[in-house]
Amino acid sequence: MTAPTVQIGSDNELRRDLRSLVDQICADYPNEYWRELDRTRSYPEEFVAALTKTGALGALVPEEYGGLGLEMGDASVILEQINRNGANAGPVHAQLYTMGAVLRHGNAEQRSTYLPGIADGSIRLQAFAITEPTAGTDTTSLQTTAVRDGDDYIVNGQKVFISRVQHSDLMLLLARTTPLAEVERKSHGLSLFLLDMRTVEGITVRPLETMVNHETNEVFFDNVRVPASALIGEEGRGFTYVLDGMNAERILVSAECVGDGRWFIEKASRYASERVVFGRPIGQNQGIQFPIARAHINIEAADLMRWRAVDLFDAGLPCGAEANMAKLLTSEASWEAANACVQTHGGYGFATEYDVERKFRETRLYQVAPISTNLVLSYVGQHVLEMPRSF
Structure with missing residues (x-):
């Protein structure tokens, strides 16, 4: 008798295929590529072009306009996997969600004029x-x-x-x-x-x-x-339209934070297992091992809120609180993982050739943008817990 196929959490065949696709592209743009871009403060033209050719950046554009017509969860996997490979999804993520204002609130002419080009990348x-x-x-x-x-x-x-x-x-x-x-x-x-x-x-x-x-x-x-x-x-009514698109932005950024966090944890775990000091791997010491383990636990827990927000969004249900909480939890968890990774590497954590300091700086951004941690707390305090407006 064949064992039944079990789908757990966010795992399904499409999303595994999307992860594999991103892995293949990122393999052609390794850490050295991103390190040089960071040094020269350049835009990843080649990487963006390669990703655009796959149609992945049109994931959320409906098929009738030439997009892939995928769900938010599918799109979030693309960005998560970019960051999990040590790359940076920041240069491409807006192409996925910014078009939502045109799709949901634009007129028929605007949709037909711009969405096909946004879907295939000919219009940025x-x-x-x-x-x-x-x-x-x-x-x-x-x-x-x-x-x-x-x-x-x-x-x-x-x-x-x-x-x-x-x-x-x-x-x-x-x-x-x-x-x-x-x-x-x-x-x-x-x-x-x-x-x-x-x-x-x-x-x-x-x-x-x-x-x-x-x-x-x-x-x-x-x-x-x-x-x-x-x-x-x-x-x-523009402010209403902007608010309407922010849940998508928060969810996708949450996915990027998860990708960052997993990259840091994998990097730290590997280094801790290989680096020998005083005749033993440093990862054998609980002072090194436990912070990495705790960071892993917090990333996995934060990721559950990311998928809770995704499920609500894709079901067309209100998800403002969940999207905001996912963004807060994942950004803080990725920052915790970043600190653990730097500490594990010691002085090498500050050396550009290890890429830790680059990713350390990149993931720190997400406690400030696209929404600050304090504003998320204010939102939850007022709209979820029904306390008086704090500002």
Whole structure:
């Protein structure tokens, strides 16, 4: 009698195939490739092109628009496996989820015009312009304006920490179309636009040097004339559309953190088993072994919340709390694993040739972006535990 096939947790044939696909691509872009990019602060053009050819970056685009029509869980596996190989999914992850605003809130013409190109990678939608110098977490206080002028809008303002602008054809832009003094709530009067940066004029991009090779920029808008057809959905409802897409972003970033965490744990475990000091492998010492084991336990536990959020999202059910909690737990667990890995390697953890310090810097980002740990705690305190608003 043949034993029954058992599917446990996130495991299924499609996702195993996706992991294998990513493994094959990453094998052609080993640690040396990412190390050199980090040294020169360059964008992984070749890696992105190789991944694009597989159609993986169109995973969430419906088949009718040329995408793979997969679920969020499937897409999350792609990003997790990139990071688990020691690579960095940051340069490509926005192509997966940013198009959601067009898919769910764009009109038929916008969907048919842009989604096929986004699906096959011929159109890059990697830039999402929300954050401003004086309005980071406080999105509703942003000052970039879009004023109607006939068949166009005139955009003026400044954005900061906008990633991948130099490698994106389109940009999603959140701007105020109704002055703050004229709206009942601060979240009203904000509108979302899909800018074609290949055609508009008046945008200035200034690269920012940061501790992570993430192609991050300041973006200035000086009387940028945008056609009214670039408006996504209804004028004044842009903030709602942005919130609608954030659950997908949090879930996918959670998957990246899981990938990072598993990379750190595998790296630390292997080194601890091979490195001999005082005549014995250092991993034989509980002072080395236990922090790695605890980090592994916390990654696996955090991953369960990631899959809980995935299951709710793919079922079309509310998942804001779960997506936020998954992002917090996985980002903290990956950071714990990063610290354990550095400590295990000692001085070599700081040597670029071991790649630990590079991944250490990369995974630290996710406690700050795309949402800070404190804002997740505020969300849970207010919306889940029903305590008074803290800000």
